Amino acid sequence: MATAGTAPLTRRPDATLDVAAIRRDFPILGTRVDGKPLVYLDNAATSQKPLVVIEAVRKFLAEENANIHRGVHFLSERATLAFDAVRDEARDFLNAPAAHEVIFVRGTTEAINLVAQSYGRTTLRPGDEILLTTMEHHSNIVPWQLVAGQTGAVVRAIPITDAGEVDLDAYRKMLSPRTRIVGVVHISNALGTINPVAEMTRLAHEVGAVVLVDGAQAAPHMRVDVQALGCDFYACSGHKVFGPTGVGILWGRTALLDAMPPWQGGGDMIHTVSFSGSTYAALPAKFEAGTPAIAEVIGLGAALRYIRGIGFEAIGAWEHELLSRATELVRAVPGVRLIGTAREKAGVLSFTLEGVHPHDLGTILDADGVAIRAGHHCAQPVMERFGVHATARASFAFYNTLEEIDVLVRGLHRAREVFA
Amino acid sequence: MSRDLDDLYQSVILDHNKTPRNFHELPPPASHADGHNPLCGDRLTVWVDVEGDTVKDVAFLGNGCAISKASASLMTAAVKGKSRADAMALADEFQKLVTGRLEGAAERKALGKLQALAGVSEYPVRVKCASLAWHTLKAALAGAGEPITTE
Numbered sequence: 408m409a410t411a412g413t414a415p416l417t418r419r420p421d422a423t424l425d426v427a428a429i430r431r432d433f434p435i436l437g438t439r440v441d442g443k444p445l446v447y448l449d450n451a452a453t454s455q456k457p458l459v460v461i462e463a464v465r466k467f468l469a470e471e472n473a474n475i476h477r478g479v480h481f482l483s484e485r486a487t488l489a490f491d492a493v494r495d496e497a498r499d500f501l502n503a504p505a506a507h508e509v510i511f512v513r514g515t516t517e518a519i520n521l522v523a524q525s526y527g528r529t530t531l532r533p534g535d536e537i538l539l540t541t542m543e544h545h546s547n548i549v550p551w552q553l554v555a556g557q558t559g560a561v562v563r564a565i566p567i568t569d570a571g572e573v574d575l576d577a578y579r580k581m582l583s584p585r586t587r588i589v590g591v592v593h594i595s596n597a598l599g600t601i602n603p604v605a606e607m608t609r610l611a612h613e614v615g616a617v618v619l620v621d622g623a624q625a626a627p628h629m630r631v632d633v634q635a636l637g638c639d640f641y642a643c644s645g646h647k648v649f650g651p652t653g654v655g656i657l658w659g660r661t662a663l664l665d666a667m668p669p670w671q672g673g674g675d676m677i678h679t680v681s682f683s684g685s686t687y688a689a690l691p692a693k694f695e696a697g698t699p700a701i702a703e704v705i706g707l708g709a710a711l712r713y714i715r716g717i718g719f720e721a722i723g724a725w726e727h728e729l730l731s732r733a734t735e736l737v738r739a740v741p742g743v744r745l746i747g748t749a750r751e752k753a754g755v756l757s758f759t760l761e762g763v764h765p766h767d768l769g770t771i772l773d774a775d776g777v778a779i780r781a782g783h784h785c786a787q788p789v790m791e792r793f794g795v796h797a798t799a800r801a802s803f804a805f806y807n808t809l810e811e812i813d814v815l816v817r818g819l820h821r822a823r824e825v826f827a
Numbered sequence: 828m829s830r831d832l833d834d835l836y837q838s839v840i841l842d843h844n845k846t847p848r849n850f851h852e853l854p855p856p857a858s859h860a861d862g863h864n865p866l867c868g869d870r871l872t873v874w875v876d877v878e879g880d881t882v883k884d885v886a887f888l889g890n891g892c893a894i895s896k897a898s899a900s901l902m903t904a905a906v907k908g909k910s911r912a913d914a915m916a917l918a919d920e921f922q923k924l925v926t927g928r929l930e931g932a933a934e935r936k937a938l939g940k941l942q943a944l945a946g947v948s949e950y951p952v953r954v955k956c957a958s959l960a961w962h963t964l965k966a967a968l969a970g971a972g973e974p975i976t977t978e
Contacts, residue, residue: 441830764892766867767836770950774832783868796868796890825836826844826893 424717424725429806432457432713436806443776446811451596451755451802452780454627454649456710463709464651467702474698476675490701493708494691500711501641502632503658507690510657510664511699515623516546518642518657519590521694522619523550525667526640527588533559535587538616540565540573540602541792542595545785547621551590560587567792571598571747579610586616593625597786597800598747599730599755601625608637617663623647627804628726628753630719633658645703650710654703657694664690671696722805726754729803729812736816737801742823746789746798754803757784760819763826765799771825772818779815834946835953836893839901844893849886849903857884858970862963864955869895873963880910885964892956894947899960901941911968917941918961924948925957 430436433455438445447455467489473482475490498506512518527537537551541564548562555562565581566574573591582589589611594601608618619640622631626643633641640663645654659667669676669687673696678686687693714722733756737743742761760768769781780800783790790796801815853859853874861872871889875882885907887899902921906914921941923929927948935942947957 766892766953766956767894770835770953771832774830782866787868790868796870825832826841 424721424805426725426806426808429717430808432459433806434458434461440776441774446775446777446814448801448803448807448811448815449778449780450627450804450807451624451647451784451800453646453652454804455806456649456651456706457713459713460650460706460709464702464706467705472702475701476692486701489708490699490704493704493711496708496711497656497658500626500631500715501656501658502634504634505661508658508661508664510659510691510694511704512642512655512657512694513653513700514644514646514655515621515642516550516655518640518655519547519619519621520550521657521670522640522642522659523554525670525694526617526663527551527554527560528557529668531555531558531560531587534585535560536581536583536585537562537588537590538565538578538581538586538611539563539590540592541567541788542571542573542598542600542602542786543590543592543788544596544621544623545787546623547590547592547619548788551588564788567600567789570749571595571600571789571793572749572751573600573602573607575603575606578607582610582614582616584614586611586614589616589618590621591618592621592623593631594622594628594753594755595747595786595789596624596755596802597757597784597789597798598749599752599757599802600747600749601629601751601753603751604638605636608639612637624753624755627714628719629723639663645707645710648707648710649713650707651700651703654700654707661690664694669693669696673697675699717805725805726803729807729809730754730756732809733801733803733812733815736812737819740816740819740823743819746793746795755800756802757798757800759795759798760822763822765797767826768799768819768822771822772815775814775818775821777811777815777818830949835950837943837946839940839943840893840897843897843900847887847896847900849884849900849907850888851886852888853884853886857886858967860963860966862889862959862966864891864895864959866955867892869956869959871895871899871960871963873899873960873967875964875967877911877968880912882906882909882911882914882968887960887963891959892953894944894953894956895959898944898957901943902960902964905939905941906964914968915965918965921961922958925954 435455473486475487494506497509566577611618617639620638622643627648641658646652676696744759746757765781857874857876859874869891873887876884885903925947
């Protein structure tokens, strides 16, 4: 079995990526669509899985499966050790101060709902304000609207510029002692913008607000350091970082998590239970009611080791090259309008093509084996901001090639011909 | 499985997408209904002017992909002048066409120009695009004021 986690076999001596070698780690990239090679450019929706992840899940289910934190038998002990080891790897991945601050959840969506319902519901008062950027994914909007409805707090949208950057001047003016929570996406799934999270956090802390960062798109593409960011909560999803679906991470500061009530009740989150009342377990168990996604957590551990093995420096450099090439070539296609032209951008290219609806474009590209996303990307306020109903979105990962971008661009020309 | 894009994007569909027919509002007393496909954000409004039992006029406005726009445009041409019951029956036949459940050649032929949308049946995720206008038409004919969705 490959040990990509320890040996950077996929890096050339000059520290650039050996993309051909990397692609061999991902069996699905060999798929053919109607006889044509799959060109997978929908990585912002979900990423593909390397063999080490597939094998880790298979091996756990075939040889090690047991429930954790319960049995005293051989398998349960081994499963518990393996599960808890991933918490430490996740702590390291986010550079969190302590492993007990890492809560395993179902995904970014559940992480945000947990914070909204546990932290938000118990601390928000009528008239308190929750500031969210206009470029948030629906999953960092709706949970706050729900808790605002329950508490009388108010959700306000921080404007964004025509380039798709947070309007920091407007943000500064919106901050006030009423601001209790600021929610910001680290990298926008619809625009690719990398937000100045550290700066926004510093400003929020000046008025005493806590900051939750939606890191779903950032965790797969850049080194995340929650201590350097200074934020209070950070959420990300396993399936976007080349791991399984059904598992994600919520990181939060110990002081905040300790003061928060449990969100869900059940097994594993209790200290003692009686009908006169129950006491709760310490962190992180307090927020992990019920049997967790054990096999998925094991798979996530393998994914984190795999990415660390490749290294974010090499990943970032290659993805920057992919984005630069794609931006240059796609922008040159007549009728293309890029949506999201921030100075700091990750590998997301959102655009419209005059006369061709994004859904038709998606179908035409699919005929060439090219998988993109077409639609509102669960970010309808972004669509409204830019006056479009939908966009086509190509999103890259380190296993994509420059040749794949050429296939995408040929498809755009073909779509123009079909709809001429 | 091999699918041919030309079967989906036939010239009739491209033409109706580019130059949709009956693409305007109808004044009262025409009734209307709003249709919405939450998956992709497509929205359209269909107006029907029913006199006695006859669909005297039908029109639409909206925003969507070529399939949804062409389907709506072809629909307006197809149901104009039909009785309410015949229009409803045509909507059911159309649904069978785009989901690949219309078997007989005679049944297909009866759909006339609407047959151009038969290719949609090869693209399951696009069926909703073709159906939206027809669902909305049914709602307008029923006089329902509530927006309908494809979900």
